[in-house]
Amino acid sequence: MPELADLNDLDVFVEGVPHDTFTYWREHDPVHWTEEPGGRGYWSLFDYESVTAANRDASTFSSEEGGTLIRDLEPDQLEMNRMIMLNMDPPKHTRYRLLVSKGFSPKHIRALEAAIDEQATKIVDAVIERGECDFVTELAAELPLQVIADIMGVPQADRHLLFEWSNRMVGADDPEYQTDTGTDPAEAAGNAQMELFAYASALAQDRLANPQDDVISSIVHAEIDGDRLTEMEVNVFFLLLAVAGNETTRNLTAHGMQALFDHPGERAKLQADLDGRLAPAIEEMLRWGVPVLNFRRSVMKDVVLGGKEIPAGDKVALWYMSANRDAKVFADPFTFDIGRSPNDHVTFGGRGPHFCLGANLARAELRAIFREILSRMPDLQPTAPPARLRSNFINGVKHMPVEFTPGPRVGGVAT
């Protein structure tokens, strides 16, 4: 038996993903009762079958009852979180999702693709002459930030505010992002949230008077059951799109690159035929990297899952990373295979009503940035180990110093 990691210990995740622990539980007790210091404990779902079963059955496994974070929230925080559609159940969830889904449809994303490709070119231009950079902040973070700013209607000059706020919210347990020294992580995250809300309110006021072709304009002019959204509802919509759209894609880009560093044979195959192999390679990076390690659900009625009787009122954690390494579904799950087919990973969720709204957008961004990086920086290599985020929720990489042979700019002046 391997030494098993405590999945509540955030320092464990600074060292890396505890794959040995996931594998042990997946094979020995895939629906496993997990003690929680200071909390009431939860069922960890480690295998593909139980994760997808819980993800699909939203009436038994609620996102709304207790929110989607493992930790139980104070009542006022829970009430606010429930205004975010990620933390709503159907049919209410369906009405809110419809308000923004058009902006993320395959047709809409296809229309954005040329602009995304151009932005990726400029991002590589901004560092290519230097021969070294921080892969995370200068290459991986930029494209999702620029794209989500455009989609939402945030001026490009303000996009770094989004970066800073989402780091401070998602990374509140990480010392690097605790800019409010002396405040506890929840309070520090709350302060970043208040700043983001003030910004969102001002932008919403502007778009009420001057509607434009952006998501914030659609949200402020939309009606649910004949009513406009309240200021707080608009603010939390903004928060969801700002955070969901950039932390995740940034981290996947970093994990995807790390996987290529660690598997030079697969990297060589990919670089030899980028056009032919990039799309399946990105699916494998998604299966491998898993930026969102888990989401929580609350059990609404007694249910049997993986042979365990789970009573109504308990909470469960869906460990997506573990499900993606389930040998019952993926042959040789610990082999990174850029041609893997089929590759039905659960990195964007397990096909339930909350299936990632931005999946098509994320894929377009990943294709664009990897095409640029791998064709223009073919010898890109790390110069130091990556610095990981202190979190058991987001599988985050904060910094990854790299070097490469300098090359020429090709896309004009970087923004």
Ligand code: HEM
């Ligand atoms: C590699 C990048 C990404 C990953 C790994 C990811 C992952 C996820 C996951 C796991 C969920 C929850 C699924 C579930 O509960 O079934 C989700 C939901 C969501 N994602 Fe993503 N995401 C990514 C990129 C994006 C992007 C670029 C956006 C753009 C705004 C986005 C917006 C959302 C939204 C709005 C939801 C909530 C959907 C709902 O509640 O109906 N995501 N994402």
